[in-house]
Amino acid sequence: MRIAAHTLGCKLNYAETADHLRRMAAEGHEVVDWTAEADLYLVNTCTVTAVAEKKCRAAIRQAHRRNPQAQIVVMGCFAQTAAAEIAAMPGVTQVLGNESKPLLSYSGASRNDRTRTFFKIQDGCDYFCSYCAIPYARGRSRSASIEETLCAARRIAATGAKEVVLTGVNTGTFGQHSGESFLDLLRGLDAVDGILRYRISSIEPNLLSDDIIDFVASSRAFLPHFHIPLQAGSDHVLRLMRRRYDTALYAAKLQRIKQAMPDACIAADIIAGFNGESEDEFRKTLRFVDSNPISYLHVFTYSDRPGTAAMRLDEKIPVAVRHEHTRQLLHLSEQKHAAFIQSQLGKVRPVLWESTDHQGHLEGWTDNYIRLRRPYDPQRVNTVEPLLLTRDNIAKEAAST
Numbered sequence: 001m002r003i004a005a006h007t008l009g010c011k012l013n014y015a016e017t018a019d020h021l022r023r024m025a026a027e028g029h030e031v032v033d034w035t036a037e038a039d040l041y042l043v044n045t046c047t048v049t050a051v052a053e054k055k056c057r058a059a060i061r062q063a064h065r066r067n068p069q070a071q072i073v074v075m076g077c078f079a080q081t082a083a084a085e086i087a088a089m090p091g092v093t094q095v096l097g098n099e100s101k102p103l104l105s106y107s108g109a110s111r112n113d114r115t116r117t118f119f120k121i122q123d124g125c126d127y128f129c130s131y132c133a134i135p136y137a138r139g140r141s142r143s144a145s146i147e148e149t150l151c152a153a154r155r156i157a158a159t160g161a162k163e164v165v166l167t168g169v170n171t172g173t174f175g176q177h178s179g180e181s182f183l184d185l186l187r188g189l190d191a192v193d194g195i196l197r198y199r200i201s202s203i204e205p206n207l208l209s210d211d212i213i214d215f216v217a218s219s220r221a222f223l224p225h226f227h228i229p230l231q232a233g234s235d236h237v238l239r240l241m242r243r244r245y246d247t248a249l250y251a252a253k254l255q256r257i258k259q260a261m262p263d264a265c266i267a268a269d270i271i272a273g274f275n276g277e278s279e280d281e282f283r284k285t286l287r288f289v290d291s292n293p294i295s296y297l298h299v300f301t302y303s304d305r306p307g308t309a310a311m312r313l314d315e316k317i318p319v320a321v322r323h324e325h326t327r328q329l330l331h332l333s334e335q336k337h338a339a340f341i342q343s344q345l346g347k348v349r350p351v352l353w354e355s356t357d358h359q360g361h362l363e364g365w366t367d368n369y370i371r372l373r374r375p376y377d378p379q380r381v382n383t384v385e386p387l388l389l390t391r392d393n394i395a396k397e398a399a400s401t
């Protein structure tokens with residue numbers, strides 16, 4: 001069969017789709033581009049916002065239009081939470097729940113680029129933040145053992161990938177049900193031969209212990225790049241969200257990171273327009289982001305997720321205000337990111353060059369997640385080179401997820 005796949009949502013989904021395709025290719029099926037005519041379309045879905053769900057429906061309709069005879073298999077979080085609705089869509093032949101996804105999986109960062117790999121080490125979440133449907137869609141937190149995870153990391157090293165991004169739904173809870181710890185996993189991974197760099201794709205602030213920060217600072221391969229969900233810079237809103245930290249704890253983590261790694265890049269997620277977030281509370285978020293060493297933001301516009309506790313909160317923020325707050329946060333993010341890059345000019349940072357030819361240029365990420373470019377040179381692909389940061393070698397696409 002010719003198989004095409006389309007993935008929506010997080011890096012975890014990308015790792016899982018790649019794993020499915022790898023297995024199907026090993027069984028002799030041909031993997032074709034999503035835009036090609038295929039016999040089976042695989043759509044890996046996301047339920048994080050109403051917009052994400054809309055895109056999932058659109059992808060399913062697209063596949064059905066492209067080949068009305070094709071099988072369409074839908075998996076992922078939206079498939080889990082809206083199975084009946086999806087099963088009734090024209091062309092859909094199978095809806096798979098998240099339990100059909102492998103516990104450990106990995107994928108190349110982009111097509112034909114084997115330099116960076118997303119490695120899923122954990123799935124599910126027990127936190128039940130009030131706005132989030134993921135614990136319902138993905139189930140309880142679970143992970144393989146450290147030994148099994150290290151075996152998978154050695155297999156990744158054998159593919160030649162030099163950089164590994166550790167992904168999960170709530171990565172910091174790795175091992176919590178088996179008595180193993182995330183920090184011990186990091187220590188084990190640091191000793192795996194062949195992998196030069198690790199990033200932790202995201203970690204909850206309350207799980208980012210000082211021991212983990214100190215370990216990253218002194219490790220061989222863990223990079224000074226953190227992604228720490230903030231969601232709001234107001235303690236009142238954080239309580240409404242049922243988050244497990246306050247702004248004081250978050251700020252303390254940032255200070256600790258910057259003391260140990262002054263050039264670290266720190267990204268934060270923010271939700272704009274959460275129920276109950278008054279204009280005053282929103283101003284607190286702007287001030288908190290502005291006054292703390294956050295390098296840039298991932299901004300999500302709030303939408304009610306069916307079945308979540310936040311839906312029952314009374315004070316709904318008008319959609320136009322949610323979008324206005326989103327715009328202001330994105331603007332602040334651009335300013336923060338420009339200031340971060342400015343702070344790095346004139347410094348030498350190691351960059352891992354990717355393989356794609358960008359119109360005569362190589363591109364790659366520094367350890368602290370700045371996108372650089374240089375004239376194309378095949379000898380440099382998949383190697384790490386120290387480079388002086390100047391205005392001229394910063395790539396246009398400065399930072400993304």
Ligand code: SF4
Pocket residue numbers: 125126127128129132133134135169170204
């Ligand atoms: S930590 Fe909160 S936001 Fe993150 S997946 Fe778990 S419930 Fe959702």
